[in-house]
Amino acid sequence: MAQVCVICQKKPRVGLNVSHANNKTKRRWLPNLQPVRIHFQGGVRRLRVCTRCIKSGAILKAA
Numbered sequence: 001m002a003q004v005c006v007i008c009q010k011k012p013r014v015g016l017n018v019s020h021a022n023n024k025t026k027r028r029w030l031p032n033l034q035p036v037r038i039h040f041q042g043g044v045r046r047l048r049v050c051t052r053c054i055k056s057g058a059i060l061k062a063a
Helices: 051-056
Strands: 014-019 025-027 031-041 041-050
Touching: 031 051, 041 051
Parallel strands: none
Antiparallel strands: 014 025, 031 041
16 A cells, blocks of 8 residues: 555655765655545545644544
8 A cells, every 4th residue: 555645645755864974775754644534535435644634624534
């Protein structure tokens, strides 16, 4: 399953770990996704949504 928020399309970011000796290795920052039951396209679905969308009220949680 893709690490993407279904509301804001937030995706993993890529960058580098940099050590004290200036060695660089690839790394990823993953979004904080939570499985939530929400009203989506006329029905109730269990989707992965980032915590920013949950906190801002961009979704309507299902009972």
